[in-house]
Amino acid sequence: MSEQRNPSQVLGDFLRTRRAALSPEDSGVRTYGNPRRVPGLRREEVAQLAGVSVNYYTRIEQGESHQMSDSVMESIANALQLDTGERSHLLRLARPAQVVRRDTGPEQVRKSVLALAESSADQAAIIVGRRSDLLGANRLGFALFGLRPDQRPNMTKNLFLDPAMRDLHADWETEARSSASYLRNASSDQPDDHLLAELIGELSIKSPDFVRIWATHPVGECLHSVRKLHHPVVGDLILNTESLRLPDDPGQRIVFSGAEAGSSSAERLKLLDSLSS
Numbered sequence: 001m002s003e004q005r006n007p008s009q010v011l012g013d014f015l016r017t018r019r020a021a022l023s024p025e026d027s028g029v030r031t032y033g034n035p036r037r038v039p040g041l042r043r044e045e046v047a048q049l050a051g052v053s054v055n056y057y058t059r060i061e062q063g064e065s066h067q068m069s070d071s072v073m074e075s076i077a078n079a080l081q082l083d084t085g086e087r088s089h090l091l092r093l094a095r096p097a098q099v100v101r102r103d104t105g106p107e108q109v110r111k112s113v114l115a116l117a118e119s120s121a122d123q124a125a126i127i128v129g130r131r132s133d134l135l136g137a138n139r140l141g142f143a144l145f146g147l148r149p150d151q152r153p154n155m156t157k158n159l160f161l162d163p164a165m166r167d168l169h170a171d172w173e174t175e176a177r178s179s180a181s182y183l184r185n186a187s188s189d190q191p192d193d194h195l196l197a198e199l200i201g202e203l204s205i206k207s208p209d210f211v212r213i214w215a216t217h218p219v220g221e222c223l224h225s226v227r228k229l230h231h232p233v234v235g236d237l238i239l240n241t242e243s244l245r246l247p248d249d250p251g252q253r254i255v256f257s258g259a260e261a262g263s264s265s266a267e268r269l270k271l272l273d274s275l276s277s
Contacts, residue, residue, distance in 0.1 A: 008063035049079035085220040123258035130251025170228035
C-alpha cells in the first residue's frame, strides 16, 4: 500500500475520497428525492459542477489520464471544495514531472537548529524530519514523549504501534489522522523516496488503524493545535503546539509545545523538566 504507484492511480484515489465526502446538499446538487446507493456525489455530478464532460472526469478518476489544464484543475478543485492543502496535493499528483526531486537519503539536522530547540527553556521542542523521524529535541521534548536523549524513533510509527502513545494522547484519533496527513503530503512531494514508501508499507501491514485512516486519503499540515495529553509522570496537560517549517531543509520542522502562563499545565511542565534534569 505504498505510494510507489502510478501517479494517475493515486490521483484517482484522492478524487474518489473527496467526492464520497461531499453530500448533494453541501454542493447544491438537486436529487429530486431519488434514493442513492452510495454516499457522496456521483461522477456525473462532479463533472457537471466542474464544467467538464462525464467521460473526461471518469477517465481522470480511473487513472487513464491526468493531463489537466490549470483551468480544469481549478474547476475540479472548486467542485470538490478542496482546501489549500488539498489543492497543493492535487497539483503535485496531477503534475508529477514538476515535483522537484531531492536527496532521499538519511537526514541531517543543522547544529544551529538543534541549538534553537535546546534554547527553549519553558517549552518542549522536537525536530521532526520529512518522514516524521525524530532528529533531535530539548530535554523537555524527550521527556514529554517518554524518550531517552539517545533515542531517535519514527514518531508516526510510535503513534500507531506503541500502546503508550495511545494512552498519552487524549484525542489519539485526531493525532493519528494528522500524522497520516503529514505522510500523505510527503509521499506526493517526494514520490521517489523509497524509505518513506517502506514506512508506509510497514504501517499498512502492522496497523489496521493506519490502513483505515490512510484509505480516506487524508491531506494537510497541522501547523498549530491544542493538544491534550495524559502524561504518566505529571498528569494531564493542555499544550499549545506550533509547528515551524525549516525553509532551508525541506520537510523538516520544529514543533514547540507550551502551556498557558500560570496554568496548572505550565506548572506540570516545569515539574517534568525538573524531574528530567
